[in-house]
Amino acid sequence: xxxxxxxxxxxxxxxxxxxxxxxxxxxxxxxxxxxxxxxxxxxxxxxxxxxxxxxxxxxxxxxxxxxxxxxxxxxxxxxxxxxxxxxxxxxxxxxxxxxxxxxxxxxxxxxxxxxxxxxxxxxxxxxxxxxxxxxxxxxxxxxxxxxxxxxxxxxxxxxxxxxxxxxxxxxxxxxxxxxxxxxxxxxxxxxxxxxxxxxxxxxxxxxxxxxxxxxxxxxxxxxxxxxxxxxxxxxxxxxxxxxxxxxxxxxxxxxxxxxxxxxxxxxxxxxxxxxxxxxxxxxxxxxxxxxxxxxxxxxxxxxxxxxxxxxxxxxxxxxxxxxxxxxxxxxxxxxxxxxxxxxxxxxxxxxxxxxxxxxxxxxxxxxxxxxxxxxxxxxxxxxxxxxxxxxxxxxxxxxxxxxxxxxxxxxxxxxxxxxxxxxxxxxxxxxxxxxxxxxxxxxxxxxxxxxxxxxxxxxxxxxxxxxxxxxxxxxxxxxxxxxx
Numbered sequence: 001x002x003x004x005x006x007x008x009x010x011x012x013x014x015x016x017x018x019x020x021x022x023x024x025x026x027x028x029x030x031x032x033x034x035x036x037x038x039x040x041x042x043x044x045x046x047x048x049x050x051x052x053x054x055x056x057x058x059x060x061x062x063x064x065x066x067x068x069x070x071x072x073x074x075x076x077x078x079x080x081x082x083x084x085x086x087x088x089x090x091x092x093x094x095x096x097x098x099x100x101x102x103x104x105x106x107x108x109x110x111x112x113x114x115x116x117x118x119x120x121x122x123x124x125x126x127x128x129x130x131x132x133x134x135x136x137x138x139x140x141x142x143x144x145x146x147x148x149x150x151x152x153x154x155x156x157x158x159x160x161x162x163x164x165x166x167x168x169x170x171x172x173x174x175x176x177x178x179x180x181x182x183x184x185x186x187x188x189x190x191x192x193x194x195x196x197x198x199x200x201x202x203x204x205x206x207x208x209x210x211x212x213x214x215x216x217x218x219x220x221x222x223x224x225x226x227x228x229x230x231x232x233x234x235x236x237x238x239x240x241x242x243x244x245x246x247x248x249x250x251x252x253x254x255x256x257x258x259x260x261x262x263x264x265x266x267x268x269x270x271x272x273x274x275x276x277x278x279x280x281x282x283x284x285x286x287x288x289x290x291x292x293x294x295x296x297x298x299x300x301x302x303x304x305x306x307x308x309x310x311x312x313x314x315x316x317x318x319x320x321x322x323x324x325x326x327x328x329x330x331x332x333x334x335x336x337x338x339x340x341x342x343x344x345x346x347x348x349x350x351x352x353x354x355x356x357x358x359x360x361x362x363x364x365x366x367x368x369x370x371x372x373x374x375x376x377x378x379x380x381x382x383x384x385x386x387x388x389x390x391x392x393x394x395x396x397x398x399x400x401x402x403x404x405x406x407x408x409x410x411x412x413x414x415x416x417x418x419x420x421x422x423x424x425x426x427x428x429x430x431x432x433x434x435x436x437x438x439x440x441x442x443x444x445x446x447x448x449x450x451x452x453x454x455x456x457x458x459x460x461x462x463x464x465x466x467x468x469x470x471x472x473x474x475x476x477x478x479x480x481x482x483x484x
């Protein structure tokens with residue numbers, strides 16, 4: 001088994017374990033044992049930190065991966081790595097200074113609607129800083145083809161720390177202030193462990209030897225700041241802005257609904273770890289035929305999986321909400337709109353890989369900046385008018401326009417599309433199953449209702465996919481399962 005495939009499969013397992021731990025934290029421990037106001041505060045601190053992270057990282061994680069292999073001699077690599085370690089300080093130092101002298105003003109801005117947030121400016125900065133350098137060290141090990149440990153630290157470590165802290169919180173050993181302080185420490189510890197592992201693979205030698213192409217590196221890093229910020233802004237800005245318009249408990253309600261919807265994207269994250277290097281290889285060989293085949297296959301496979309997960313979630317959502325506290329039960333339309341955005345994301349297959357590995361990455365980054373601004377504008381308009389549902393509609397609208405632009409751009413530049421006749425067949429199948437099961441209401445306990453409906457749906461969906469051989473890849477997987 002090749003190193004890329006082997007590590008991709010290991011990363012897939014780690015990703016799913018991390019998501020399972022996150023599900024326990026979000027759907028059980030946070031919702032059952034922490035007040036919505038406190039959980040909302042945790043959500044705001046982490047969301048603002050995530051928005052700050054790509055700015056503090058200065059695009060270095062992407063630049064490190066892109067340029068490292070171009071330096072062949074050890075001395076040149078050491079000079080490049082020195083630059084990668086120090087370049088984030090160009091933004092970290094002034095932002096830290098600004099946070100120090102304008103702490104009250106920044107706190108007042110974040111606490112306009114919820115005064116409880118005022119005292120957590122430094123917590124946000126420190127978590128953002130730890131996130132940024134964690135990504136730098138994670139890239140450091142990825143260029144050495146050692147990604148599994150880093151993925152474990154990224155997907156599992158902090159979630160396990162939160163699980164432990166939540167159990168201590170439930171037993172009344174700690175309060176919310178200690179809880180958030182400990183979360184800050186967990187992110188810093190994660191960064192330090194990642195640093196230790198990165199240095200163990202290659203100890204840096206600080207050499208003041210600026211690479212000859214430093215202008216290209218800085219330019220690329222600056223552009224990636226825009227791209228990285230766009231992706232994070234589109235995912236997190238809704239929660240950040242909810243904090244400025246609604247009581248902070250609403251951030252908790254929205255966060256739980258968002259987590260349920262984001263589960264649709266887990267298979268896509270796993271597959272992209274495999275398709276990303278394949279896409280880069282096809283582009284380097286200018287093999288458009290293979291690129292088109294991968295584009296269409298990844299789109300169809302992800303649409304089959306993500307579309308079914310969306311259906312499964314929406315059809316069982318009312319029963320699921322009966323298992324959660326009352327305050328969290330009004331998120332049907334949030335799950336629907338955000339889930340729909342994630343399905344559209346999956347429908348594009350390896351579209352992002354094509355764009356970021358091609359010569360057209362600059363254009364798509366500027367598209368992203370425009371759409372991040374659009375997302376902010378839509379939230380400013382829709383949250384005051386429609387509350388939590390407005391934030392979900394704003395997120396869906398921003399992702400929809402962004403994905404349509406990416407879809408059109410790949411079609412324009414490469415003359416390929418991810419859609420086939422099988423895409424239409426899957427869409428019709430999902431539509432028919434959704435209409436059939438939507439009005440089916442069972443009268444058992446919610447857990448039994450979810451199990452029964454899910455099992456019947458899985459069997460029907462798998463049977464139709466297998467019987468009509470809609471996807472060769474899915475047909476092959478089901479055939480192997482049946483043989484076993």
